[in-house]
Amino acid sequence: MVSSDRNLLKNPSKYRPNRRQTGSAIALTLVVAAAGLVPTSSVAAVQALPPQCSGSSPIRCQFNVAPGNYQVTVELGSPDRAANTSMSVEARRQILSAVSTTAGQVVRTTATVNARVPEGQPTGQGGTGTSGLSITFGGSAPQVRSLTVAPASAPLVVYLAGDSTTCDQFTSPYAGWGQAFPARVGSGAVIANYGDSGESSGSFLSNRALFPTVKPLIKSKDLVFIQFGHNDKNTTSTAFRDNLTRMINGVRERGGSPVLVTPPVRRQFSGSTLTRTAQHVNGLGVDLPAVMRSLGRSGNVPVIDLTAKSKALVESLGPSASQPLYLTRETGDNTHFSLYGATKMADLVVQGVREQNLSLTAFLR
Template sequence: MSMSLRRRSGHGARLGAAGLLTFAALAGTGAAHADVAAPRALPAGCSGTSPITCHYAVAPGNYDVTVSLGGAASAGQTEMWVEARRLMLPATRTAAGSVATYSFTVNVRQPEGQPTGQGGTGNPGLNIRFTGSNPQVSAVSVKPAPQPLVAYLAGDSTVCDQPSAPYTGWGQVITTAVRPGAVIANYADSGESSGSFLSNAALFPALLSKIRANDPVFIQLGHNDKQTSASAYRNNLDTMISRVRAKGGVPVLVTPPVRRLFDGNRLTPTALHVNGVGVNLPAEMRAVGTAQRVPVIDLTAKSKALVESLGTSASAQLFLRSSVDGVTDNTHFSQYGATRIGELLLQGIREQRLSLAAYLR
């Protein structure tokens, strides 16, 4: 994923020709410097060894978080997660006696995961968890963020902060790609259609109340519009677009990623979101985007190309497999799959030259 991290010294890692980096390519990135090769006490608010957990009693809002990893006599390998399984830093190595420092902007809300509380409401305040084969944390700083660009996500279970592995939404992994000064606020919720997301007070109305001028709102709904008519679907999208614009926000339509349902070596109409009453939902969304002059990221087309290029067998790794995950599910993503779909979403943000693109690592 396009997730190389800004170094504290201000020198960003260079992106490859495609502008995307894998998790493996990120290991060991960061501003490292020699340090005393001796064990360090954990920062205030942190406890444990593997994982190391930290809690800060802050009110809901957006916070600039800076962490320093390493500093111990042995090499470290650390991942950083916040709130309900939002990945901020993929597995990162630090050499013995060195420290690497990273900065992020983090959205804190209650409930901390899915807005309707599916999977639990979590704990008030900011929760950080450092995992990995040998997690090491030498410093943590948490400060209110001064009016960051907030990118809101309106979506379903393929987007949301899934509370339990192996299920992973793309919205909870693209967070590693966003530089300080911008933040992802993920209001996606499992099981929501365009109509239910629009009407539930915890979802679109709650999101709408927080939008400030120029905040982008990414709208990916369609998986659960299985019996929605074309006119109802378009009306729901039109309503969200007009209300976001009325608040000064910038709506962005995202067509739903495909399901893994093959007929031979091609995906079926159901996989491509032609619903039970014959409505081609991605086509309807594209038409709304054209009519309303709203940017459209065609995640259906992008994910179709990816899944079909991998074929019936290899594409299974993007989704949930019984042999690996204990469940077979051709709609929801593994962490690897969410990462690959997130790459496509980030690619679309760059292609459309959206405001968030300036904050991508």
């Protein structure tokens, strides 16, 4: 806890707490401004970065808050210089693409963000990060005029259950599409990415840090996107269907809405077309995306066919032009995405959200 936090907690007359439960912690409705944590009513007059921020390019801010969802309001720009500013949180989660402003121009925006421990992959792969909420302002010339943080009020939460192609990758150049997805979602909805490297449909169910952790968090009308296949290389059709059904039923028990997302293709060509392996026909001959499509029809579960969408994209580019989507040139990896590729995959997921007319549609940027 920073010193300004301690001072406020010792002097409760300086703020008016709203004792609303956020997870297992009592959240105080406070926002962050120049003097540390101050009452909400004082923020309008403040035009400065809080002391929790440091640096100039990038600007890094660290807030000592409990895990949960937070409303971040930021004014981007400068009164005397042109600027180019992006925003990410926690483990490289993209929240705002770079915004260019002229001298004297200030753009105000809000976003709902998720803070958790670990801040990246739930099992801690790649690193656990820092407790609290980390916010980074990048871009070619970042300028931030003001910044406030407050507990979010009952946002629509979209949980992601998946593998390394979905997860918040801690280290560049790796990126999961779930890392780019938040930049497509406006205030009032939040992405909580529980994707984890190496997980199959079965291991995600059994690992305490994964589905057993996600399930109790799900509230009525929350969405849970379920994407598996990459690591179900020797999973039978029956086991794959049963594992997905258990997740679907678990989400519905909590009042949430499950969504099946078929896995994005690998970049494995035979001539100008992708191989069966690239399209997730596994070592037992099971067409995993086909199982998901069938389950969606029989179980009345929306399906975002990311396999078909990514196949069309990758094949349209061909063997050479599709390389930048993956880490082909960097590491010889034709499964995992670059940030560019993750962004393209997130765009395809957004396309699917619109096609299925999911409740998230109303919050898309």
